[in-house]
Amino acid sequence: MSQGQPEIEQLDADDWHVLRDVRLAALQDSPECLGDRYNYEKGGSEQQWRDFLRKRTRFVAMVENRPVGMISVGEGGWSGTAAITSGWVDPGFRCRGTGDALVVTALGWAEAKGLRQVFLRVNEGCEGAQRLYCRHGFRRTGETRRLAGGRLEYEMSLKF
Numbered sequence: 001m002s003q004g005q006p007e008i009e010q011l012d013a014d015d016w017h018v019l020r021d022v023r024l025a026a027l028q029d030s031p032e033c034l035g036d037r038y039n040y041e042k043g044g045s046e047q048q049w050r051d052f053l054r055k056r057t058r059f060v061a062m063v064e065n066r067p068v069g070m071i072s073v074g075e076g077g078w079s080g081t082a083a084i085t086s087g088w089v090d091p092g093f094r095c096r097g098t099g100d101a102l103v104v105t106a107l108g109w110a111e112a113k114g115l116r117q118v119f120l121r122v123n124e125g126c127e128g129a130q131r132l133y134c135r136h137g138f139r140r141t142g143e144t145r146r147l148a149g150g151r152l153e154y155e156m157s158l159k160f
């Protein structure tokens with residue numbers, strides 16, 4: 001079946017079920033890059049998903065009414081900064097620019113808010129994500145964190 005190019009959409013408050021579907025798919029597919037949280041999050045109630053949705057701005061890549069990718073963005077820990085989290089694309093839709101489109105959209109959100117620096121964290125071994133973010137100008141800050149399980153997490157940042 002031929003499928004079109006994903007379209008990037010911002011989720012509204014009532015789209016909690018879309019976020020749930022894509023987030024659970026992402027956690028199931030890539031626990032090594034997104035965290036081993038599938039079993040914990042799959043039991044979330046509607047209210048918990050609604051609360052989770054409104055914590056950040058959520059963009060999804062949609063194909064035929066199905067979410068096949070996502071990225072989240074919000075204000076960062078310091079004034080004037082943004083933070084990107086939860087980038088993911090369904091393996092069946094990778095390597096066609098969807099990750100690029102999600103990152104560009106999240107950066108556009110930050111720039112439109114007047115935020116001058118964007119931070120994110122990438123796990124050791126998630127090479128595709130590191131290449132994606134490097135391609136958009138992100139560089140490692142030198143900050144690292146050792147995750148439960150032993151994997152390293154690298155902080156990356158981009159200044160506009």
Ligand SMILES: CC(C)(COP(=O)(O)OP(=O)(O)OC[C@H]1O[C@@H](n2cnc3c(N)ncnc32)[C@H](O)[C@@H]1OP(=O)(O)O)[C@@H](O)C(=O)NCCC(=O)NCCS
Pocket residue numbers: 030033034086087088089090093094095096097098099100101121122123126128129130131132
């Ligand atoms: C990282 C991730 C989001 C990238 O998604 P994606 O949609 O495949 O991203 P893109 O298509 O924009 O880029 C992927 C590759 O395809 C290439 N590409 C893009 N458009 C292409 C096209 N039309 N034809 C051929 N190749 C293409 C890119 O150059 C890139 O190559 P590279 O990996 O060798 O650098 C995805 O691999 C993923 O979900 N990984 C697991 C989760 C993860 O690591 N998340 C990050 C958490 S911080």
